[in-house]
Amino acid sequence: MDDAPDVVADPAAGPWTCPFCTLLCDGFGVAAGPDGRLQLQGSDCPRAQRGLAQFAAQPGNAAPPLVNGTPATPEAAVAAAAQLLRRSRLPLFGGLGTDVAGARALYRLVERSGGVSDHMNGPALFTAARALQDRGGYTTTLAEVRNRADLIVCLTRPTENFPEFFRRCSVGDTSLVPNRRIVYLGLEPEAALQGLPGVTVDQLPLQNGDLFTTLSTLQALCADRVVPGAGQDLVDLAEALVAAQYTVLVWEPGRLGEHGALAAEVIHQIVNAINHVARAASLALGGNEGAGTVQQVFAWLSGLSTRTHCSPLGLEHDPLRHDARRLVAQQDVDALFWVNAFHAEPPPPTGLPLVLLGHPGTPPPPAGVDSVFIPVATPGIGQAGHLFRTDGTVLMPLRALRPDPLPGVAQVVAAISAEFEKA
Numbered sequence: 175m176d177d178a179p180d181v182v183a184d185p186a187a188g189p190w191t192c193p194f195c196t197l198l199c200d201g202f203g204v205a206a207g208p209d210g211r212l213q214l215q216g217s218d219c220p221r222a223q224r225g226l227a228q229f230a231a232q233p234g235n236a237a238p239p240l241v242n243g244t245p246a247t248p249e250a251a252v253a254a255a256a257q258l259l260r261r262s263r264l265p266l267f268g269g270l271g272t273d274v275a276g277a278r279a280l281y282r283l284v285e286r287s288g289g290v291s292d293h294m295n296g297p298a299l300f301t302a303a304r305a306l307q308d309r310g311g312y313t314t315t316l317a318e319v320r321n322r323a324d325l326i327v328c329l330t331r332p333t334e335n336f337p338e339f340f341r342r343c344s345v346g347d348t349s350l351v352p353n354r355r356i357v358y359l360g361l362e363p364e365a366a367l368q369g370l371p372g373v374t375v376d377q378l379p380l381q382n383g384d385l386f387t388t389l390s391t392l393q394a395l396c397a398d399r400v401v402p403g404a405g406q407d408l409v410d411l412a413e414a415l416v417a418a419q420y421t422v423l424v425w426e427p428g429r430l431g432e433h434g435a436l437a438a439e440v441i442h443q444i445v446n447a448i449n450h451v452a453r454a455a456s457l458a459l460g461g462n463e464g465a466g467t468v469q470q471v472f473a474w475l476s477g478l479s480t481r482t483h484c485s486p487l488g489l490e491h492d493p494l495r496h497d498a499r500r501l502v503a504q505q506d507v508d509a510l511f512w513v514n515a516f517h518a519e520p521p522p523p524t525g526l527p528l529v530l531l532g533h534p535g536t537p538p539p540p541a542g543v544d545s546v547f548i549p550v551a552t553p554g555i556g557q558a559g560h561l562f563r564t565d566g567t568v569l570m571p572l573r574a575l576r577p578d579p580l581p582g583v584a585q586v587v588a589a590i591s592a593e594f595e596k597a
Contacts, residue, residue, distance in 0.1 A: 182206055182231055182575050191572050193273075193516065193554035194225035196461040196564035197316070199338050204575055206231030212555075212575065219337040228518055228535060229555050229575075236579040237534035240547040248548070252586070255511075255529045255546045256593035262509035262527070265289040268498050269521060269532075270480070271463040271514035273559035273572065276583030277471035280513065283591045290483040290507065291472070292498035294514070295465040298428030300493045302458050303469075303479065305438030312445045314422055314455035315565040320344045325418035326356045327411075329385070329425040329441070333364050336459050336564070339424075346370030355418075357411060359388060378407045385430075389440040396447035415444075421454040428460055459564050463516050467562045502526070515552050515583050531586055548586050551578040 182204045183190035189200040203215035204226065212226040239251030246254070259265055267284050270277070270293040284291050293299060305311065319326070320343045332339035344350050345367070354373050356363070360380035367375050381388040381404070388408065394401045395412035415421050423441055430437045441456050448454035460466065473479045481496040482489050494500075501507045502524050511529045512521040518535035521528065527544040530536065533552060539545035553559030556578025560569050 182212060183573075188573070190575065191554060191561075191570050192219075192222045192225070193552070193559075193561060193572055194221050194462075195336055196459075196466055196561070197336050197338050197342050198561060198563045198568075198570040199342065200570065217338065221335075221337055225516070226555075228533065229552070231576065233556065233576065233578050233580075237549040239549065240538055240545070242545055243538060243541060248581075248589075251546050251548050252589045252593050255548070255590045256596075258509060258527050258529055258544065258546060259283075259287045259289075259511070259590070259594055262287070262289075262507075264483075264507050265509040265511055266498060266501055266507040266526075267291040267511045267513075269294050269512040269514045270465070270468045271516045272468065272583040273464060273515075273553040273561050274467055274471055274569070275559060276513070276515065276553075276587065277464070277468045278475065279584040279587035279591070280468075281472050281475050283511075283587050283594070285476075285484040286591060286594060288484055288486065289511070290496050290501065291480045292496060292501075293463075293465045293468055293480055295428065295460070295463060296481065296498060297432075298426070298460050299465055299469055299479075300481065301427035301430055301434040301438055302460065304435040304493065305442060308435070309439050309442055311442035312449065312455045313565065314457050315567055316342055316457075316563070318420075318455070319422050319457060320347075321350055322420040323422040324351050324354055325414060325421045326354065327415075327421065327423045328356060328358045328361065329389075329423065330429050330459065331358075331361055331364055332424055332426075332459060333366050335426065335428075335462070339459070340364075340366055340370075346373055348372040355414070360385060378411060379405075381405055381408060386437050386440065389437055389444065393440055393444045393447055396444055397450075415448050415454065416452050418452060418454075421445075421448055421452070423454070423456040424459065425456065426459045457565065461562065461564055461566075463514065464561065466564065466566060467560075470562050470566070513550075513583055515550050529590075531583055534580065549580055550586055551580040551582050553582070556580060557582045 184203050191200040202217045207213035212229045214222050238245040241254045267289050357376045363375045445454045469479045478491040481493045482491040510526045513531045518533040520537045530547045531550050534549035551557040554572035559572040
């Protein structure tokens with residue numbers, strides 16, 4: 175008897191795009207495992223494995239919506255969600271874990287209900303956005319890194335959150351770039367790089383043990399300024415940066431801390447200094463759980479990103495005042511509309527009246543909270559959709575692995591919007 179797993183998605187039959195990080199890898203297969211769960215084929219990416227393990231190869235009966243913990247019809251749940259929004263003075267739309275279609279529908283509901291929005295990864299989003307708004311920047315694509323970068327400076331360990339990063343950039347493929355040097359600033363190099371042909375890996379300590387000081391010193395050296403006390407390692411690195419064919423600084427906004435926008439600005443300044451004499455760019459890794467996608471969609475629909483209040487006076491964008499954590503802590507909002515179609519994770523506890531659109535395995539809202547829970551299909555698993563890749567320039571199509579009786583976020587939000595407007 176053949177014990178091979180049944181193929182659900184075979185790369186030879188057409189690409190399946192993995193939605194569980196913004197590398198959006200599209201070269202792997204998916205099969206039904208012995209336990210009936212979806213299993214990744216052709217990669218050992220832990221992020222994709224964890225994501226797929228949440229789903230059965232054949233969906234069971236659709237989980238029922240809940241209104242205050244009691245099973246309800248979809249129509250009753252939609253009506254209850256609309257009623258909860260009508261009672262709210264200022265609803266917070268959080269989580270926002272969805273695709274392009276879901277984000278478009280959510281923006282319209284935020285606008286019509288007079289709400290304020292912030293993604294679950296909002297702090298990381300605005301670390302990158304504030305630096306770009308203040309000083310501008312030079313960005314690149316995964317293809318440019320793959321085809322041109324001979325010097326990669328890592329300010330993070332990319333494979334911890336983006337396990338397929340070096341494979342996606344074809345690091346070790348000497349037919350594209352014969353010799354690559356990868357330098358880690360203040361970090362231990364990753365095991366994934368060991369033994370790759372044509373790859374040299376170095377680790378440099380941080381100046382005075384501080385990343386911002388190190389980056390500031392490196393920027394000055396790249397601008398050909400004398401920096402008393404600069405370590406020889408940094409002096410040598412600055413010389414290598416301006417001598418390289420194409421340098422890329424790889425970083426994660428989510429790992430730069432509360433004042434990460436300052437470090438992000440210096441990263442862009444380093445790239446700017448190098449580009450006076452050579453060629454360089456930066457690549458920010460982030461935007462998971464639909465964060466980058468929602469940011470793009472809200473911006474093209476309104477001219478502004480998330481952390482914007484759709485008030486009676488117009489759109490009020492304030493990345494600091496409209497931080498979801500601050501709004502909840504200061505009790506400025508009185509209802510939470512939470513969306514996470516990618517993972518079976520509950521929203522943070524707030525005690526606020528709650529509308530929850532999530533994976534059917536999401537724990538139900540706690541007892542005693544005025545709540546509506548509507549399970550939804552996941553883009554790339556039970557529904558087709560689109561997501562933006564981490565480099566922000568490529569919109570990737572997602573195809574469904576198997577049919578799902580659950581509606582998508584866009585369908586549910588459109589129904590709630592229609593019911594909301596009846597009043």
